[in-house]
Amino acid sequence: MNWQKVFRVASYEFRTNVVRGGYLFATFGIPLLGLVVVMILHAINTHSIAKVETTKVSTGHIAVYDRSGILPRGAPLPRPFVAVPDFEKAKEETAENKFRALVLIPTGYTKQHKVTVYATKGIADLDNVVRQLGYLLLYARLSPHYLPAEAQRVLQPIRMNLVLITKKSEVSGAGRMFAGYVLSMVFFTAIFISAGYLLQSVATEKESHLIEILLSSLNSMELLWGKVIGLAGLGLLQVVVWLASVWYLGKYVSIGIQDFEMPLEQLMHPDLQVIITALVIMPLGYITYGLLLAGFGALGDNFRESQQFSAVVSFLAVIPFMFNYLFFVHPNSWVVRAFCYFPLTAPVAVFLRLSAGPVPWWDLGISFAALALGAAVSLWIGVRLFRVGVLLAGKRPSFKEVWKILKNPA
Amino acid sequence: METIVKVSNLVKRYGSFTAVDHISFSVSKGEVFALLGPNGAGKTSTIRVLMGILHPDEGKVQLFGKEPHEVRHLVGYLPEARGLYRGARLLPLLTYLGTLKGLPEAKARASALAWLKRFGLEKWAKRKVRELSHGMQQKAQLAVALMHDPAMLILDEPFQGLDPVNVQIVKDLVSEARESGKTVLLSSHQLVHVEALADRIALINNGKIVAYGTLEELKRRYSRGDVALKLENDAPLPDGLPITKAWREGESWHLLPQSGTSPKEILRLLVEAGAPVERYEVVYPSLEEIFLRAVEESDESQGR
Numbered sequence: 047m048n049w050q051k052v053f054r055v056a057s058y059e060f061r062t063n064v065v066r067g068g069y070l071f072a073t074f075g076i077p078l079l080g081l082v083v084v085m086i087l088h089a090i091n092t093h094s095i096a097k098v099e100t101t102k103v104s105t106g107h108i109a110v111y112d113r114s115g116i117l118p119r120g121a122p123l124p125r126p127f128v129a130v131p132d133f134e135k136a137k138e139e140t141a142e143n144k145f146r147a148l149v150l151i152p153t154g155y156t157k158q159h160k161v162t163v164y165a166t167k168g169i170a171d172l173d174n175v176v177r178q179l180g181y182l183l184l185y186a187r188l189s190p191h192y193l194p195a196e197a198q199r200v201l202q203p204i205r206m207n208l209v210l211i212t213k214k215s216e217v218s219g220a221g222r223m224f225a226g227y228v229l230s231m232v233f234f235t236a237i238f239i240s241a242g243y244l245l246q247s248v249a250t251e252k253e254s255h256l257i258e259i260l261l262s263s264l265n266s267m268e269l270l271w272g273k274v275i276g277l278a279g280l281g282l283l284q285v286v287v288w289l290a291s292v293w294y295l296g297k298y299v300s301i302g303i304q305d306f307e308m309p310l311e312q313l314m315h316p317d318l319q320v321i322i323t324a325l326v327i328m329p330l331g332y333i334t335y336g337l338l339l340a341g342f343g344a345l346g347d348n349f350r351e352s353q354q355f356s357a358v359v360s361f362l363a364v365i366p367f368m369f370n371y372l373f374f375v376h377p378n379s380w381v382v383r384a385f386c387y388f389p390l391t392a393p394v395a396v397f398l399r400l401s402a403g404p405v406p407w408w409d410l411g412i413s414f415a416a417l418a419l420g421a422a423v424s425l426w427i428g429v430r431l432f433r434v435g436v437l438l439a440g441k442r443p444s445f446k447e448v449w450k451i452l453k454n455p456a
Numbered sequence: 457m458e459t460i461v462k463v464s465n466l467v468k469r470y471g472s473f474t475a476v477d478h479i480s481f482s483v484s485k486g487e488v489f490a491l492l493g494p495n496g497a498g499k500t501s502t503i504r505v506l507m508g509i510l511h512p513d514e515g516k517v518q519l520f521g522k523e524p525h526e527v528r529h530l531v532g533y534l535p536e537a538r539g540l541y542r543g544a545r546l547l548p549l550l551t552y553l554g555t556l557k558g559l560p561e562a563k564a565r566a567s568a569l570a571w572l573k574r575f576g577l578e579k580w581a582k583r584k585v586r587e588l589s590h591g592m593q594q595k596a597q598l599a600v601a602l603m604h605d606p607a608m609l610i611l612d613e614p615f616q617g618l619d620p621v622n623v624q625i626v627k628d629l630v631s632e633a634r635e636s637g638k639t640v641l642l643s644s645h646q647l648v649h650v651e652a653l654a655d656r657i658a659l660i661n662n663g664k665i666v667a668y669g670t671l672e673e674l675k676r677r678y679s680r681g682d683v684a685l686k687l688e689n690d691a692p693l694p695d696g697l698p699i700t701k702a703w704r705e706g707e708s709w710h711l712l713p714q715s716g717t718s719p720k721e722i723l724r725l726l727v728e729a730g731a732p733v734e735r736y737e738v739v740y741p742s743l744e745e746i747f748l749r750a751v752e753e754s755d756e757s758q759g760r
Contacts, residue, residue: 051556054552054555054556055556058552062541062544250541251541253539254539254540254541254542255535255537255538255539256538256539256540256541258504258507258509258533258535258537258538259533259535259538259553259597259600260553260556261507261509262507262508262509262528262531262533262535263528263529263553263556263557264528264556265508265525
């Protein structure tokens with residue numbers, strides 16, 4: 047193997063692809079979009095906290111007629127609620143839009159937990175009204191006095207900080223979960239964008255008929271490795287830019303997803319297991335997918351055909367995402383383990399499993415070994431298909447012919 | 457004379473199909489050697505083996521006394537199926553392809569520019585390939601084959617898709633290469649051009665060489681003894697000549713002698729009959745006729 051030629055190809059592939067619009071968008075545009083999304087989430091969070099302090103139904107009162115006796119008789123209700131003594135009259139007044147709505151608390155409320163709301167039109171913030179009504183009813187049972195706004199803030203949905211502990215360590219569960227999940231997305235996307243470029247590069251050379259000129263200067267292995275290395279550089283650059291963006295954002299932003307508080311900065315402090323997994327999975331995953339895609343890509347007569355050949359490989363890779371729930375709830379189940387031990391699903395599956403908590407090192411070792419084996423098999427298949435495929439023209443080989451190529455390449 | 461290409465009993469198979477079937481030939485230094493044959497005859501497979509792109513199933517191929525992949529830098533190659541990255545700019549692409557042939561980047565760039573200038577493409581150096589016309593792209597590909605000043609050129613269908621002006625450019629390049637002591641191996645369907653350029657020829661059909669030699673040798677071998685004859689005052693042909701067929705070509709006659717009858721014998725009989733012969737010429741077959749006859753004979757002998 048002439049490594050000088052390999053690096054010339056790698057350099058050319060990197061230089062020509064790094065300036066592509068699609069790549070620039072994926073590398074720099076996606077973090078920018080991420081910034082916008084995070085800022086929106088941040089704004090929503092801030093707003094929702096602020097809202098608790100200031101929430102008031104902005105216009106009009108809501109009449110409350112209590113048949114259950116749950117509300118203290120004669121005590122004034124906090125805005126926007128107004129206790130009414132005559133249900134029928136209140137209903138008429140609601141129909142005349144004197145009240146925004148009328149709430150009937152029926153006799154059996156404590157058993158059925160149902161109220162009826164009468165209104166002339168839909169209420170835009172009905173959720174908010176119902177939530178406040180709920181507090182009203184709850185606090186009415188707890189205290190002779192309605193709770194002040196400070197107490198209401200305390201009773202807002204709780205945001206948790208989960209800490210995963212072992213005998214020796216203590217890691218932020220939310221951070222780890224987030225890191226694992228985000229890293230699986232980052233690596234998956236980077237691997238597939240690079241592998242996609244590899245496929246496109248092979249297909250373009252074949253379609254443009256440049257391949258024979260190239261093969262008159264270097265052999266197919268040198269060409270393939272040049273492409274693999276050059277386009278790996280693209281993937282690496284992408285990962286660095288994305289993680290740097292996350293780190294930068296993390297310094298300023300902490301976002302909440304469901305009930306967890308997740309400082310983005312925690313992504314930049316993953317534990318040792320996540321770091322080692324990233325270092326192993328990124329190159330092995332790229333080789334596994336990249337070489338297979340390049341090999342199958344070489345069989346097509348043009349880019350579209352090449353994509354069809356490679357669709358099977360790509361589909362297998364995304365399957366673990368479809369079983370998200372299992373990874374978080376049953377990270378040690380046999381299904382999850384199977385995904386982690388199968389080379390084509392392992393790159394995504396291992397990260398998803400790590401999201402749920404520490405994985406025994408021996409278990410992780412099996413995944414690494416399986417992926418290494420997968421990379422070796424992909425190398426064997428990819429190189430053989432590439433060597434023969436790039437010279438096939440005007441004819442799409444059948445699966446039988448593909449098998450023949452694998453058994454007996456040119 | 458130094459042998460540059462030596463092919464011995466080459467066999468190349470694709471599954472059960474034998475594309476090249478025990479062919480042997482050699483090409484000497486400074487020679488223009490033509491590989492001719494109908495579509496699917498095995499020319500491109502042979503050339504791909506010569507370039508080290510395909511591996512032979514049997515036999516041996518040597519270029520400059522070495523394995524083909526060891527001397528790639530000595531060969532300039534213009535493949536039959538050719539093209540360039542359509543989205544790439546011309547000069548950087550040519551420079552890159554030059555570096556793959558072993559040229560340092562600066563030298564590759566200078567050489568690419570020199571060839572673009574020679575082909576009148578210097579103004580297009582910074583343009584994208586897709587902006588070039590078909591003919592311009594063909595010339596750019598030719599520049600790729602030539603820019604590292606190879607000792608040997610392998611041109612697979614070099615005239616394909618070219619207009620007469622560009623055909624002449626290719627012919628001039630081949631002639632120049634021969635004059636400067638380079639070896640040229642070319643394959644083409646356009647036999648008229650090959651006839652004017654080739655020193656020696658190998659005709660391939662169904663993977664086998666059916667004719668091999670200098671043009672002169674092939675003409676003699678495939679000659680049927682045809683005669684072109686002009687008689688004074690448009691006199692009629694004498695009766696009783698041992699010919700199979702005779703037809704008029706303008707003011708002359710074209711005679712096809714019976715098998716075993718030489719042109720000399722026909723001339724003797726004409727003189728004896730007192731025919732007023734104004735012009736008498738033995739007509740040798742053109743390369744196209746040789747090609748057709750060789751392919752026909754080969755098909756017949758193989759029962760096709």
